[in-house]
Amino acid sequence: MRVDPFYISNLVGSLDQTQATEQQLSSELSSGVRVTSLSQDPVASGENVLLLNQIQQDDTFTQSANLVTGQLQVADSALGSVVSQLTQAISLATSANNGTMNSSNVKSISSQISGILDEVTSLANTSYQGQYIFAGGQTSTAPFSTSTATSPAVTTYHGDSSVNYLQTPNGQKIQLNVPGSQIFTGSGTSSVFGALNALVADYSSGTVDTNQAVSDTTALSTALNYVSQQRVAIDNSMTQVTAASDAVSSVQTQLTTAQTNLMQADIPAISTQLSLAKTQQTALISVIAQLNSSSSDLFNKL
Amino acid sequence: MGTINSALSIMSQALNADQEALNIVANNVANANTPGYTIESPTWQENQPITISGVSYGQGVTETGATSERDRVLESRLDQQQQMAAASGSRLTSLNTLQALFTPDSGSSSSTAGDIGSDITGFFNSFSSLEANPTNNALRQNVLSTAGTLAGDISNAAASLNSQRSALDQEAAGVTSQVNSLTSAIAQLNQQIQTTSPNGDAGTLEDQRQQDLSQLSQLIGINQITTENNGLSITTTSGQLLLSGGTSFQLTNGTVNGVTDFFLGNTNVTSQLVSGGGSLGGYLTARDQDIPGALNSLDQLAYSISTTVNAQNNSGTDLAGNTGTTSDPLYIFNQPALVAGSAAGMSVVMTDPNRIAAAGAGDGTGDNSNATAMAALANQSIVNGQTPTNYYSNFVTTLGSTVSSVQTENTAQNASVTQLQTQNNALSGVNLNDEASAMTTFERSYQAASQVFTMLNTIMASALNIGDQTAVS
Numbered sequence: 011m012r013v014d015p016f017y018i019s020n021l022v023g024s025l026d027q028t029q030a031t032e033q034q035l036s037s038e039l040s041s042g043v044r045v046t047s048l049s050q051d052p053v054a055s056g057e058n059v060l061l062l063n064q065i066q067q068d069d070t071f072t073q074s075a076n077l078v079t080g081q082l083q084v085a086d087s088a089l090g091s092v093v094s095q096l097t098q099a100i101s102l103a104t105s106a107n108n109g110t111m112n113s114s115n116v117k118s119i120s121s122q123i124s125g126i127l128d129e130v131t132s133l134a135n136t137s138y139q140g141q142y143i144f145a146g147g148q149t150s151t152a153p154f155s156t157s158t159a160t161s162p163a164v165t166t167y168h169g170d171s172s173v174n175y176l177q178t179p180n181g182q183k184i185q186l187n188v189p190g191s192q193i194f195t196g197s198g199t200s201s202v203f204g205a206l207n208a209l210v211a212d213y214s215s216g217t218v219d220t221n222q223a224v225s226d227t228t229a230l231s232t233a234l235n236y237v238s239q240q241r242v243a244i245d246n247s248m249t250q251v252t253a254a255s256d257a258v259s260s261v262q263t264q265l266t267t268a269q270t271n272l273m274q275a276d277i278p279a280i281s282t283q284l285s286l287a288k289t290q291q292t293a294l295i296s297v298i299a300q301l302n303s304s305s306s307d308l309f310n311k312l
Numbered sequence: 313m314g315t316i317n318s319a320l321s322i323m324s325q326a327l328n329a330d331q332e333a334l335n336i337v338a339n340n341v342a343n344a345n346t347p348g349y350t351i352e353s354p355t356w357q358e359n360q361p362i363t364i365s366g367v368s369y370g371q372g373v374t375e376t377g378a379t380s381e382r383d384r385v386l387e388s389r390l391d392q393q394q395q396m397a398a399a400s401g402s403r404l405t406s407l408n409t410l411q412a413l414f415t416p417d418s419g420s421s422s423s424t425a426g427d428i429g430s431d432i433t434g435f436f437n438s439f440s441s442l443e444a445n446p447t448n449n450a451l452r453q454n455v456l457s458t459a460g461t462l463a464g465d466i467s468n469a470a471a472s473l474n475s476q477r478s479a480l481d482q483e484a485a486g487v488t489s490q491v492n493s494l495t496s497a498i499a500q501l502n503q504q505i506q507t508t509s510p511n512g513d514a515g516t517l518e519d520q521r522q523q524d525l526s527q528l529s530q531l532i533g534i535n536q537i538t539t540e541n542n543g544l545s546i547t548t549t550s551g552q553l554l555l556s557g558g559t560s561f562q563l564t565n566g567t568v569n570g571v572t573d574f575f576l577g578n579t580n581v582t583s584q585l586v587s588g589g590g591s592l593g594g595y596l597t598a599r600d601q602d603i604p605g606a607l608n609s610l611d612q613l614a615y616s617i618s619t620t621v622n623a624q625n626n627s628g629t630d631l632a633g634n635t636g637t638t639s640d641p642l643y644i645f646n647q648p649a650l651v652a653g654s655a656a657g658m659s660v661v662m663t664d665p666n667r668i669a670a671a672g673a674g675d676g677t678g679d680n681s682n683a684t685a686m687a688a689l690a691n692q693s694i695v696n697g698q699t700p701t702n703y704y705s706n707f708v709t710t711l712g713s714t715v716s717s718v719q720t721e722n723t724a725q726n727a728s729v730t731q732l733q734t735q736n737n738a739l740s741g742v743n744l745n746d747e748a749s750a751m752t753t754f755e756r757s758y759q760a761a762s763q764v765f766t767m768l769n770t771i772m773a774s775a776l777n778i779g780d781q782t783a784v785s
Binding site: 014016017020023043047050051052053056058060063066070071073074075077139140141142145146147150169170172175176177181273307308309312 | 407702
């Protein structure tokens, strides 16, 4: 049988291939990445794009959650202060309504309630990072102002009723704000500013029309309850943001693990392959050396 | 009746024949490493016997020349396999350069630079961040900067693809002159072979022709047709005549629609060459199919993102309270007119972050409903019925699979070439051990012939000296 006399060049080809394998394996080892080009694992490459997309979305949401938590906390504490101010106003009004006070005391109550009105107005105009948080979408202008041209004075809302939502990566919408109109100038008797302005006017002359004053005080209590209810909405949002943020973080951890498993080099396996390739290379080199040695040619025996 | 004289003549012919055989061995050993050399072996022929008085006497041997050990079928199979391997090889080289533009992102922050997948996510995420605080300048600035990164990476990738394409175009054009010089060399050899050995193997000339054919088949896909008088006609794989007998037809190239096209005579053969094989076929497949395919996907992605995002932003209200108008649209990206060229032309035209319309139409500037809508585009089927990320993911999977399948194809074809090469080498290569043994045989045969000659000489002397032993020594 005839053989290929150039078999050594084939062996050298194998040697080249072994070296290429070693190069590839050591680059995987040094970078820690299994898939360094698309063709190595096309499916994993595509999957990787999707996983990274989700991981980054989750990451962004966690950051946004931190941002909005600040705003929600400011809103919550402002409403907390409003509640305590209103409680104080109700107790002042109740004491004025029992008919035992003299005229100057009643006037003093009027001015105290007027002070509370100013305080509540400023709380309703609370801003966070330069934006008025109870103004709906019109966050660049202070939402409430009071005109004293008439008696009782009138407090007007300049904002709108738009509500912002933060969307979680799985599509859940979390309410970020409650428009001031809904909290402070709610419909009918539940208007905070309506009741406060009416009480200031009721006591301003020093004489009390008890029926009117009692009815206005009742209206303020109703408004207070309403504010507390709206505060619950803000608290709910805070809970939702925290819960969503926790959920997203745990999903993100899982996804990161999946992505790492998908793309990262399996160090023990690669080391084994590298050692096999090294052995093969050594074997090939000695085979070539043996075959190439001068005694392997019949001419040497002549 | 045989004579001592005729025996002497047989021996001198045998010595000549052995010398010629040794000459052939020497030539084989000398050409052991010459590319394309086919081993030659001496042809021995018995001389015509002569018949005297009804008895036939052998008249020795003549060496009639060297015969090349050649298998034409094997050689043409090798050529065919080589042209396929060369095609997939050059296509693979181009595809490897192509896929290097889309190296998978390992997920660490340092590797995200230049990754279009991460850019898409980053861009739409910037709107999710803006939801949290729609009037914040830093967040608005972030939208424009991520948009710039996305547009920059897509347009860079498109520019690289275009420059790869023109590089391939030049390489393909460069093949033309090599093909032409090989076909004219083969045509000349054809003529010589037809004159010198119309009926048999032409030895060295044939080796040269085969060597040229082998080179030619690595450049371009060919069919070989053997014609009368040991001639050869060559056509391209799809049947256009490249050379016939002593005449070769020049392959010419010219620029058509910005790319190099190839002509035989007046016929444009470019599309036939694409699938024809040879490295030219591989270059053209990459130039006319693979790169345009990738570019088209990027164009589609760029077009859909640019137009959808522009339209959504244009329909909202910016920080100054304005809504987009026909004369002053609120466009973030350069609005593309056509899908083709969208990727290369993608850029951010918005410079003022306050023109990002986070608020819905008619809403106050603190509203975030339009920012939410823009962020939601990331999960809507806006690119060919898929979300942008899914579209990109499918694109890389498809590209990776193409490269991987060409790689597999190329490996298989190379293995087949190696196998055929081994078979061919086994038949036609110079095996030095064989030559050593042949040389020993011929040397011994020569020695034997000279010994016989000496003996015959002694016998002749005895014959001449019959009666007088000392007359001739």
